[in-house]
Amino acid sequence: MENKIITVADYLRLVNDTLALIPSEAINIIGEIVDYKVSQGKWINFDLKDQEEEVKISCFATTFKIQLPLESGMKISVKGYPKVYERFGKFSLNVIEVELVGVGTLQKAYEALKKKLQAEGLFSTERKRSIPKFPARIGLITSGEAAAYGDFLRILNNRWSGVEVVHIPVTVQGQHAVREIIEAFDQFNALPSTEKPEVIVLTRGGGSLEDLHAFNDEQTARAVFQSTIPVVVGVGHERDESLCDFVADVRASTPSNAAERIVPNRADILREIGTTANRMEDVLKLSLERKTRTVDHGISKIDQIITSKLVNMRSKVDGMVRLFKAFDVQKSLDRGFSIVRKDGKIVKDANKVGLKDVIEVQLAKGRVNSLVIAKDLGK
Known part of the structure; x- marks a missing residue:
């Protein structure tokens, strides 16, 4: 085979053409962030270091695409397109997607984002809205295949049947979960006022910190915050606390508790109505007794006045009779x-x-x- 002589720039272009054949969308690269920097508030640069080998990949991204609170030392999984910059001959990875890996990294990111959102006022109790006591229509955002869906509907119907539930099914974990949850909020809030639910419920079962990632995502938290419809969030078990819980107007500890927080128990309402009716009956009886005593007193007083008037009139008549008799012609x-x-x-x-x-x-x-x-x- 005859050797082909090309320039360095041509060779780099050939390398990039070859790299473009790599199915980057299907490959996740795991490593540790080293030397993390953000320039001008929008350009992200860091090295991705292998855990076992002393090798690094220079990575480039934008804050528009990557909205996670990253820092050096975190373990992450990235997707991106490899490229050799022809001007410098330097290999780098243009990152398009980042996922946090490992409980320590997730916890660190969780605490950092929690602190940021709290400082912005997203958790403020002053902005939290009350939910109607007897909602006629509820918007439900959860997986249709999860136990949370069945638990919520069962408790809801047991407590207060007849409520219309509009369900938008979403995946609650995985790479599409955040996007689907945000789209569900957008759909509910875009409905005409006559079709809008009176409250939105975002719920799922329990899970690890990794499983709850979508409920700790900044975009999801902001979707809850920006909803024009009051939001109830019920995630997992008593011990689970997602960032969406802090932003929600009402936090429920579980999907079942979410139903309990939204509608009253029919038996409790009937008991309350009975108690109120008895109390009203007692009040009416007491009022009637007081009125009766007042009327009786009035009648007695009238009798006294009439008797007094009659006595006076009798005295006058007697006087007139005596006077008449005194002047009797006969x-x-x-x-x-x-x-x-x-x-x-x-x-x-x-x-x-x-x-x-x-x-x-x-x-x-x-x-x-x-x-x-x-x-x-x-x-």
Whole structure:
């Protein structure tokens, strides 16, 4: 075979063409971060060191693609495209995806991100919203194949059946989990107001720190924070605490507890209604008794007033009767007095009759007619 002579630049281009044939999307490279640096707030440079061999790969990335809180000493798994920069002849890896590896690294990243989000106010209790006491529609974000899905629906229906549950199935761990969870939040928040759920539940079963990675991801936490609909997060077991738990409006300890936090127990409500009804009945009885006593007192007072009025009226009537009897004409006639009338009219003055006038004299018993033969005008 004839030797071909090419320039260094051509050779590097040939190397890059060969490297481009590597199926980079299917290869994960694991190593330890060395000499981690961020330039101008957007350019990330670090070396990826092998754990057993003293070999390194220079890595390049952007903060736009890599949003994990990285630092030197962390163990990570990366995907990227290998390339030799023709200008310098330096081999490097253009990183497009990073995953944390190992409990120590995950814990360190978890604490760093927790501190960052807390400083930004994402955990503030002042911003947390209350959820409706009797929601008619619930948005559910979880895997449809997991036990968490069944546990949530079972407890929900046992406590308060008839609630509409709109489920958007997602994977809760793995490389697609973060994207699917964020898309589910976007779908719920984009619905018309007449179709929006009154509360969103993000839930899954328990797991290791690695399993819960999607619930500790910064993008997921911000999706919970930015939701216009109140969010309840229920992850795993009592001991599990994800960053989404801290951001949520309501934190539930398990998927079952999430259902308990959202809807009341029908039996408790019926018992409360019965207690309230009994209390109202007692209040009404007491009020009726008080009103009855007030009415009885009023009737008694009216009776007293009427009796007093009647006594006063009786006294007046008796006085009038006595006065009437004192001026009784018949009694005066009985005592010897008489009444003189002329032409039917009582005569009080002798000047009103003339001699030879006929007058009528009323006596105690009977009347007589008299002829005036004389009269005395004296007093």
